[in-house]
Amino acid sequence: MRTSIATVCLSGTLEDRLDAAAAAGFDGVEIFENDLIASSSSPESIRARTRDLGLSIDLYQPFRDAEGAPPDRFAAVERRMRAKLDLMARLGADTVLVCSSVAPDTIGDDALAAAQLRTLADLAAERGMRIAYEALAWGRHVSTWDHSWEIVRRAGHPALGLCLDSFHVLSRGSDFAGIRSVPGEKILFLQLADAPRLAMDVLQWSRHHRLFPLQGGLDLAAFTQAVLDAGYTGPLSLEVFNDVFRQADPHRTAVDARRSLIALASGLNGGADGALTPAPALDGIAFTELGVDPSSAPEMETLLRALGFAHTGQHRSKAVQLWEQGAARILLNAGAPSPAEGSAAIRAFALESTQPEQSARRAEQLLARPLPRRRRQSEADLTAVAAPDGTEVFFVRTSPAGWHDDFLPTGETAAGAGITGIDHLSLAQPFDRYDEAALFYRTVLGMADDEAGEFAAPFGLVRTLAIRDPGRRVRIALSVPVLRRGEWAPAIPHPQHLTLATSDLAVTAAALRAAGVETAPIPGNYYDDLDARLALPLALRGKLHSLGAMYDEDERGQYLQLFTPVVGGRVFIEIVERVNGYRGYGFANDPVRMAAHRAQRLRKEVRD
Numbered sequence: 380m381r382t383s384i385a386t387v388c389l390s391g392t393l394e395d396r397l398d399a400a401a402a403a404g405f406d407g408v409e410i411f412e413n414d415l416i417a418s419s420s421s422p423e424s425i426r427a428r429t430r431d432l433g434l435s436i437d438l439y440q441p442f443r444d445a446e447g448a449p450p451d452r453f454a455a456v457e458r459r460m461r462a463k464l465d466l467m468a469r470l471g472a473d474t475v476l477v478c479s480s481v482a483p484d485t486i487g488d489d490a491l492a493a494a495q496l497r498t499l500a501d502l503a504a505e506r507g508m509r510i511a512y513e514a515l516a517w518g519r520h521v522s523t524w525d526h527s528w529e530i531v532r533r534a535g536h537p538a539l540g541l542c543l544d545s546f547h548v549l550s551r552g553s554d555f556a557g558i559r560s561v562p563g564e565k566i567l568f569l570q571l572a573d574a575p576r577l578a579m580d581v582l583q584w585s586r587h588h589r590l591f592p593l594q595g596g597l598d599l600a601a602f603t604q605a606v607l608d609a610g611y612t613g614p615l616s617l618e619v620f621n622d623v624f625r626q627a628d629p630h631r632t633a634v635d636a637r638r639s640l641i642a643l644a645s646g647l648n649g650g651a652d653g654a655l656t657p658a659p660a661l662d663g664i665a666f667t668e669l670g671v672d673p674s675s676a677p678e679m680e681t682l683l684r685a686l687g688f689a690h691t692g693q694h695r696s697k698a699v700q701l702w703e704q705g706a707a708r709i710l711l712n713a714g715a716p717s718p719a720e721g722s723a724a725i726r727a728f729a730l731e732s733t734q735p736e737q738s739a740r741r742a743e744q745l746l747a748r749p750l751p752r753r754r755r756q757s758e759a760d761l762t763a764v765a766a767p768d769g770t771e772v773f774f775v776r777t778s779p780a781g782w783h784d785d786f787l788p789t790g791e792t793a794a795g796a797g798i799t800g801i802d803h804l805s806l807a808q809p810f811d812r813y814d815e816a817a818l819f820y821r822t823v824l825g826m827a828d829d830e831a832g833e834f835a836a837p838f839g840l841v842r843t844l845a846i847r848d849p850g851r852r853v854r855i856a857l858s859v860p861v862l863r864r865g866e867w868a869p870a871i872p873h874p875q876h877l878t879l880a881t882s883d884l885a886v887t888a889a890a891l892r893a894a895g896v897e898t899a900p901i902p903g904n905y906y907d908d909l910d911a912r913l914a915l916p917l918a919l920r921g922k923l924h925s926l927g928a929m930y931d932e933d934e935r936g937q938y939l940q941l942f943t944p945v946v947g948g949r950v951f952i953e954i955v956e957r958v959n960g961y962r963g964y965g966f967a968n969d970p971v972r973m974a975a976h977r978a979q980r981l982r983k984e985v986r987d
């Protein structure tokens with residue numbers, strides 16, 4: 380299937396946008412009128428550029444306030460249409476999108492609308508062009524796809540058909556099953572956009588919050604399938620108005636956009652249009668790699684020892700230490716180049732894949748950035764790709780012989796402090812990368828959303844999304860500031876963190892205390908509120924308070940959390956005990972934890 384993208388999805392000059400669309404592998408573009416008007420290039424040179432880039436111009440849009448115009452205004456509409464059709468001839472475009480009228484003086488009369496569109500279609504037909512009529516969800520009189528179809532049907536003109544836009548249909552909750560019975564040749568264009576489910580004015584929702592397919596909460600797969608079932612054969616075209624994408628690097632956005640279409644297409648027509656290698660089952664996080672520098676390395680080593688870890692292995696060729704306890708494996712990498720812009724101290728993690736090569740193949744099909752292999756003779760062949768924030772993601776099998784053999788045993792064994800494994804990773808995302816990251820984890824790794832939240836942290840609103848594999852063996856919590864941080868917020872980035880599972884938080888807490896590690900100081904106000912909300916048994920209250928732990932519960936069980944200090948300003952470790960199958964992440968506690976870490980840092984600054 381051909382793929383296309385509207386220039387309005389991307390940032391920069393029109394040339395920047397065209398270059399990015401071509402580089403990401405799109406076949407065509409929709410030229411958004413404002414982008415052309417603002418461009419200093421002539422239509423002829425835009426045409427030449429798209430041709431040189433191998434792009435077709437699949438649509439020129441939008442043409443506004445055409446149908447239902449009062450008769451005395453319609454002559455001006457015709458004049459404007461002639462001008463735009465002439466412009467399209469210069470561009471080499473043959474289809475123009477007419478969106479349903481919003482002007483207050485629009486007349487709500489289907490017969491008039493059909494007659495006027497017929498007149499405009501005559502003008503298009505004279506030039507061998509076509510008009511695709513789209514119902515905007517907020518159109519003055521025409522706001523549903525079936526109403527637009529009724530008018531197109533009435534007009535009965537061969538150069539007039541429909542443009543279907545998933546957002547306008549799905550945002551209104553319209554029934555779209557009937558699309559299957561529209562003759563395929565009358566659907567001239569298909570625009571795809573997803574969006575988060577928000578209860579807000581539909582125009583604002585559309586103009587600011589659209590997302591690429593599979594990034595939001597609308598059922599793009601079912602909608603697109605219905606349009607294909609009708610016999611539509613044109614391109615799958617993305618039309619996304621999004622405040623963040625409008626100011627992000629267009630090359631990255633275009634790749635993100637293509638990834639969304641590749642993933643969407645793999646689920647259409649039973650996979651006939653672009654089968655993807657299925658995501659192999661994941662079996663846990665094999666290891667997490669922390670980048671350390673000369674000042675944070677000893678601090679992190681002391682902390683790991685306090686937590687009962689032992690330095691069990693030393694890499695054969697690199698300045699990388701392996702620390703282990705139970706199934707928790709942490710690499711401290713002192714020799715790596717500083718991680719990519721925006722990524723933090725968790726520089727890599729390895730996923731235990733039942734079929735690492737297949738995981739890597741799928742990642743490549745979904746345009747994940749491959750990383751050079753870190754291989755030397757006799758070392759395990761690790762396949763890795765970069766997540767959107769630069770974090771390296773490895774696909775490994777730990778047994779029978781794998782990455783673990785690259786480490787020479789030191790002979791040390793872990794003293795143990797209850798740690799059983801890695802519970803989850805919390806990866807703070809750069810502001811521009813959040814939706815891209817969610818799509819990456821969903822599609823490349825075949826993970827599913829687990830829990831989403833939004834809370835007021837001390838320095839601004841933070842949005843979180845936990846993603847997990849179907850077997851709940853790999854959990855990743857993404858977070859991002861809702862707005863780009865202002866000048867008042869501390870300059871240090873939001874820290875990443877690694878969450879370890881313990882079989883008994885009291886044992887781990889005692890080990891930390893014995894080693895002189897002060898956990899993040901949880902305020903008394905927090906415990907008073909816990910008591911007011913949950914009326915916990917006295918013994919549990921006492922325990923939480925004495926451990927300095929935080930608490931959450933769901934319908935299944937309980938969650939006890941403890942936080943180490945932030946090391947090097949970039950990363951901390953959380954220790955959690957899940958009791959009776961609690962499934963959440965304690966997100967509601969995050970603001971208090973953030974404030975506690977800040978209080979701890981300020982106190983330390985005063986002491987130092």
Ligand SMILES: O=C(O)c1ccc(O)c(O)c1
Pocket residue numbers: 440441476478513515544570585586618
């Ligand atoms: O927001 C708009 O005005 C607008 C314009 C053209 C479209 O195709 C669309 O879906 C929305």
Ligand SMILES: [Mg+2]
Pocket residue numbers: 513544570618
């Ligand atoms: Mg549209």
